[in-house]
Amino acid sequence: MSKKNKKDKAVKQELKTLVADTAAALNSFGSSESSDELLDRLGLSREQVFAAVSSDDEVESCKEDLRTAMMASGWRLYGDGTDDAQTDRIYRCIRRHLGAFVEIVLTARLNGYAVGRYVWKVEEDGFITLDMLRDRRDELEKYRPQRDGTLKYNGENGEETIDTTVLHLFLANRPTAKNPAGEMTVARLYPAVALRKQGIQYAYQFIKRYGQPYLIGKYTNGGGSDNVGTVYSLLNGGAATIDTEDSIEMLTNPATGTAFAEIERLANARIQKLLLGKVKTADLNSGSRAAQQTEENARQDRIEAYLTLLSLAVQHAVDALVMVNEQWGVPVKHKGGLWFEFDEEIKVDKARAERDKIYADMGYIRFTGDYYEKVLGFEPEHYELAETPARPSESRALSALSVRLSDTHSDGLSPTEAADRAVMQPKIAAILAALAEADGYEAFQTALNGMDLSEGDLLLVDRLVGESVRAFAEGMEHGK
Incomplete structure (x- = not known):
C-alpha cells in the first residue's frame, strides 16, 4: 500500500471515529439528568437556552410540522343541556384563536411552562367572548411557577400572585413538586443546536483555510519574482508559458469536509427525534421499512402528547368563558359543563377484518349498522345497508330442508332425492x-x-x- 493510500485510510478512520464519538456524546448527554440539572451544568439560564434554541432553523422546521399536525386535527365541543346556537358561537371563538393556543403549547413543551393573557370583549347582546390570547413568551423570566400551582409575576409593583382562572392561562409541561416550572425540552436540544452552529463555523474556517488549492512552480533558475507573480496570477484563472524543464503543480487538501455534513446530520436527527419522535426521510442514510414504520408510530404518539397538552389549554379557555359569562355576561346553558375533545380516529384492525370477511363470505353472519360505525368508523350519512341476496348454496340448502320436511316418494326417496x-x-x-x-x-x-x-x-x-x-x-x- 502506498503512502498516499495509507494517509487517506487514516484520515477516513479519524473522521469515522469523530462522527461516532459525536453521536455517542449526543445520545448520552443528560440521559439521567433533569432539565434544571442540565442548565446548572451548562451554566446557562432558561431564557438563554430558550432564545438560542428558538432561533435555530431546524427547530423551527420541526415546530412547523407540529403546528400543521395540531391545526389539522378534528375536535368538537359537547355537553348536556346545551343550546346549539351558544355552542356554535363558542366553537367559532375557539376556532378563531386555535393558532394562538398551538403557540402556547409549543412554548410550554420547549420552555417547560407558558403563560397567556386573556383579553375579553363584550358583544352587543351582552355575551362576553374571547377577543385575544396574548402569548407572554417574550417575558417568561418575570413569571415564577409555585409548588402549590399558583403563578407569581414580578412586575413594576413587585412580585404578586396573578389570577390563573379567568385572566391568565398557565400551562406547564410535566410539572413536579420539585420542579413546578415543568420539564423543558430546550435543555436537551441545546447541545445539538450548539453543535450545528459551531459545525458551520468550523466548516467555514476549514474552507477558508484549506479549501483553496495551492500552486507550486519549479523553475531551473530558482524562481524569481516574475515567476512567483506568474504562478500567483493562475489562481484567479489565466494562462502562463514556462520552459520545458520547468513545471507547475496543484496541491489540494485530501479531506473534502464530509465530516461536517455528517455531524450536522447527526445534530438534525437529534432535534427531530426529540421534537417529532422520528427522523425525517430526507435525513436518513439508510433504514429498513419496518424501522421507519416503528418511527412513524412513535411520531403519532408524540403528536398525541402535544394534542393532550393542547386540549388542556383550550379546555381552560372554555371554562373561563363559561365562568365570566355566568358572572358578568349571558349565562351559557349546560348541565355539568361544556367539554372540548379531539376526535379519535378509528383504526381498522386488519386481522379482525380478514377474519370477519371469512365468516361473512361463508354466509354465517351479516353486519349491522353499528359494526360499520363503531368498528370501521363510517359516518351514518355515508353508507346504506344494501339488501344481501341469498347465496346459491343457501338457496339450495333452504330448498332441500323444506322438501325434506314433506312426504317421501313412493320408493322411499324424498321428492328432492x-x-x-x-x-x-x-x-x-x-x-x-x-x-x-x-x-x-x-x-x-x-x-x-x-x-x-x-x-x-x-x-x-x-x-x-x-x-x-x-x-x-x-x-x-x-x-x-
Whole structure:
C-alpha cells in the first residue's frame, strides 16, 4: 500500500471515529439528568437556552410540522343541556384563536411552562367572548411557577400572585413538586443546536483555510519574482508559458469536509427525534421499512402528547368563558359543563377484518349498522345497508330442508332425492361410458371436456375424476 493510500485510510478512520464519538456524546448527554440539572451544568439560564434554541432553523422546521399536525386535527365541543346556537358561537371563538393556543403549547413543551393573557370583549347582546390570547413568551423570566400551582409575576409593583382562572392561562409541561416550572425540552436540544452552529463555523474556517488549492512552480533558475507573480496570477484563472524543464503543480487538501455534513446530520436527527419522535426521510442514510414504520408510530404518539397538552389549554379557555359569562355576561346553558375533545380516529384492525370477511363470505353472519360505525368508523350519512341476496348454496340448502320436511316418494326417496336421481343418472351413465371406451387417463379427460355438463354438476365430476377415475386409469397403466 502506498503512502498516499495509507494517509487517506487514516484520515477516513479519524473522521469515522469523530462522527461516532459525536453521536455517542449526543445520545448520552443528560440521559439521567433533569432539565434544571442540565442548565446548572451548562451554566446557562432558561431564557438563554430558550432564545438560542428558538432561533435555530431546524427547530423551527420541526415546530412547523407540529403546528400543521395540531391545526389539522378534528375536535368538537359537547355537553348536556346545551343550546346549539351558544355552542356554535363558542366553537367559532375557539376556532378563531386555535393558532394562538398551538403557540402556547409549543412554548410550554420547549420552555417547560407558558403563560397567556386573556383579553375579553363584550358583544352587543351582552355575551362576553374571547377577543385575544396574548402569548407572554417574550417575558417568561418575570413569571415564577409555585409548588402549590399558583403563578407569581414580578412586575413594576413587585412580585404578586396573578389570577390563573379567568385572566391568565398557565400551562406547564410535566410539572413536579420539585420542579413546578415543568420539564423543558430546550435543555436537551441545546447541545445539538450548539453543535450545528459551531459545525458551520468550523466548516467555514476549514474552507477558508484549506479549501483553496495551492500552486507550486519549479523553475531551473530558482524562481524569481516574475515567476512567483506568474504562478500567483493562475489562481484567479489565466494562462502562463514556462520552459520545458520547468513545471507547475496543484496541491489540494485530501479531506473534502464530509465530516461536517455528517455531524450536522447527526445534530438534525437529534432535534427531530426529540421534537417529532422520528427522523425525517430526507435525513436518513439508510433504514429498513419496518424501522421507519416503528418511527412513524412513535411520531403519532408524540403528536398525541402535544394534542393532550393542547386540549388542556383550550379546555381552560372554555371554562373561563363559561365562568365570566355566568358572572358578568349571558349565562351559557349546560348541565355539568361544556367539554372540548379531539376526535379519535378509528383504526381498522386488519386481522379482525380478514377474519370477519371469512365468516361473512361463508354466509354465517351479516353486519349491522353499528359494526360499520363503531368498528370501521363510517359516518351514518355515508353508507346504506344494501339488501344481501341469498347465496346459491343457501338457496339450495333452504330448498332441500323444506322438501325434506314433506312426504317421501313412493320408493322411499324424498321428492328432492328422486328429482336429483332422475337428472343425474343420464350424466353419470355418459361419464361411465366415456370411461369404458378410454384407453387411458388423457383420452378420458379429452372425452370429459367435450361433454355438456352444467356448472352445478362440476362437484360430481371432480369427485369422480379425483377418486374412481384416477384409480381406474392407474390400474390400466399398471396392467399394460
